[in-house]
Amino acid sequence: MLDLFSEDEPWQEPLAEGAVILRRRARDNADALYQHILSISAQNPFAYRITPGGHRMSVAMTNCGDFGWSTDSRGYKYSEQDDQNNRKWPPMPHLFRSLAQEAAREAGFPLFNPDACLLNRYEPGAKLTLHQDKDEKDLRQPIVSVSLGLPAVFQFGGFERGDSAQRILLEHGDVVVWGGPSRLRYHGILPLKPGVHPLIGAFRYNLTFRRVH
């Protein structure tokens, strides 16, 4: 029988102009990506940072690449060092960069060259409230986001915090690319449901690649 639709191959789901989900695009690399996550976090551990509003984030974060995103009571920033141990962020693994660049190209952004990768770790209950990513200098560059482990509900909204948001389940290996007219859309992650993923265990990891400088 003709195999009209094989679930073994990645497929694309458009989200909005400039934004697309590449379903399962990172699944074949998941094991290697996960090993890199473990080695990066052995050097610069995941940490629960404090927002300028004084709240401890429920998502634990670390970074790799030339610049890393963090927050403390003074505000959000990109820096070359992890201020928890004054160590530089580990270099971005070649596999991370090539995956991000290939995904961006497939989504119509052939010139993407990330210099920062934020690693988010979610445990059950962890969430990310609606926000915009606008601390990067060149907003013409897209963001590439890779999800591993437990599934999570992603909220994808409009250009005002109060705009209604789509809810989309992101699963192991899914890659989201967004830029262009969608670059400043509000988005977030609903509280993670408990579970155990066969490779990743009781967590969800998300890698977001950006061009910061």
Ligand code: MD6
């Ligand atoms: C997450 N992602 O999926 C959080 N930001 O865990 C983000 O905040 C995000 O997925 C910008 C672009 C893509 C994203």
Ligand code: FE
């Ligand atoms: Fe974001």
